[in-house]
Amino acid sequence: MESLILKIQNYKQEIDATIVSDANAVEEFRIKWLGTKGILKSIMGEMRNVAAEQKKEAGQMLNDFKLFVEERFESYQSIKSNITQENINQIDWSLPGSPIPIGSRHPLSVVRNKIVSIFQRLGFAIAEGPEIEDDWHNFGAMNLPEDHPARDMQDTFYISQNPSWLLRTHTSSVQARVMENQKPPIRVICPGRVYRNETISARAHCFFHQVEGLYIDENVSFADLKQTLYFFVQEMFGKDVKVRFRPSYFPFTEPSAEMDISCLICESKGCNVCKHTGWVEILGSGMVHPKVLENFGIDSNKYTGFAFGMGVERICQLKYQVNDLRLYSQNDVRFLKQFTGLV
Numbered sequence: 001m002e003s004l005i006l007k008i009q010n011y012k013q014e015i016d017a018t019i020v021s022d023a024n025a026v027e028e029f030r031i032k033w034l035g036t037k038g039i040l041k042s043i044m045g046e047m048r049n050v051a052a053e054q055k056k057e058a059g060q061m062l063n064d065f066k067l068f069v070e071e072r073f074e075s076y077q078s079i080k081s082n083i084t085q086e087n088i089n090q091i092d093w094s095l096p097g098s099p100i101p102i103g104s105r106h107p108l109s110v111v112r113n114k115i116v117s118i119f120q121r122l123g124f125a126i127a128e129g130p131e132i133e134d135d136w137h138n139f140g141a142m143n144l145p146e147d148h149p150a151r152d153m154q155d156t157f158y159i160s161q162n163p164s165w166l167l168r169t170h171t172s173s174v175q176a177r178v179m180e181n182q183k184p185p186i187r188v189i190c191p192g193r194v195y196r197n198e199t200i201s202a203r204a205h206c207f208f209h210q211v212e213g214l215y216i217d218e219n220v221s222f223a224d225l226k227q228t229l230y231f232f233v234q235e236m237f238g239k240d241v242k243v244r245f246r247p248s249y250f251p252f253t254e255p256s257a258e259m260d261i262s263c264l265i266c267e268s269k270g271c272n273v274c275k276h277t278g279w280v281e282i283l284g285s286g287m288v289h290p291k292v293l294e295n296f297g298i299d300s301n302k303y304t305g306f307a308f309g310m311g312v313e314r315i316c317q318l319k320y321q322v323n324d325l326r327l328y329s330q331n332d333v334r335f336l337k338q339f340t341g342l343v
């Protein structure tokens, strides 16, 4: 009896010290302790040697030990992989696997791609330019000479090591780069990131995205501008959307116009986004100023053109009802996941 108590104590200690960390070890454990030639079987056999008056107590002890081993084995089941040599033939390999969550495109990429593809269908080619620009391409060439008050419309980040460089404030700088390198006819769409020294809030950010368009050829008229942008809006927002053009001012276009569309958030009933007017501004546009053409040696008597620039965040806000600009750069997966599946 004494030796049986000691044995059980030692076995318990041994089990406690055993590290079982994979399916093989679980199986080893089973064979060693619970198998037909296992320790539990053999120790049960020792009942024979116990004196009759101690049999009851010994039986109780052995039963407890059996439960201890079985419980321990049970607790290892989660470690055991489902695939063992025995059941490998029973697995239905044609069953679908556990799904791997797929990533999603950023909503701004989705909207930029849509904008670009609509204009590509109209024959516009993509052009890109640098985000770090010089004064000439961002301002001078676009008819914004130094000291021009309209420069204040776009609060600029200058590069501290060399203030003749800056972060472009609009993608109109790409117009300058294109006209520098191409002769008319020109038909380009220029997507890209732009920077302005603004305090970050729900309505303003120090960087955002624009898509610029430029069309130069003989006999290009304001009617072409209107028709092109009307087509764009219908493709982007559907046939029911209404547009209106308001006279405006940009140094690089004359005449200039801003285009509004009927508010899609409230269906023009009046909301915060349209400031209860039923209309939201989505882009600036106009006929390319003759001075801009002449800056690049393009004969303004022979050629005319139109240009426009729109904010991708604004289009995205209207399309997907995103009302805080900060969401675009916070990388909150709960926000981004909502756009899964969009291309």
Ligand code: DAH
Pocket: 169, 170, 171, 172, 212, 213, 250, 252, 253, 283, 284, 285, 286, 307, 308, 309, 310
């Ligand atoms: N560059 C202007 C801005 O950032 C937008 C713009 C207005 C671009 C009129 C144009 C245009 O090409 O013709 O506010």
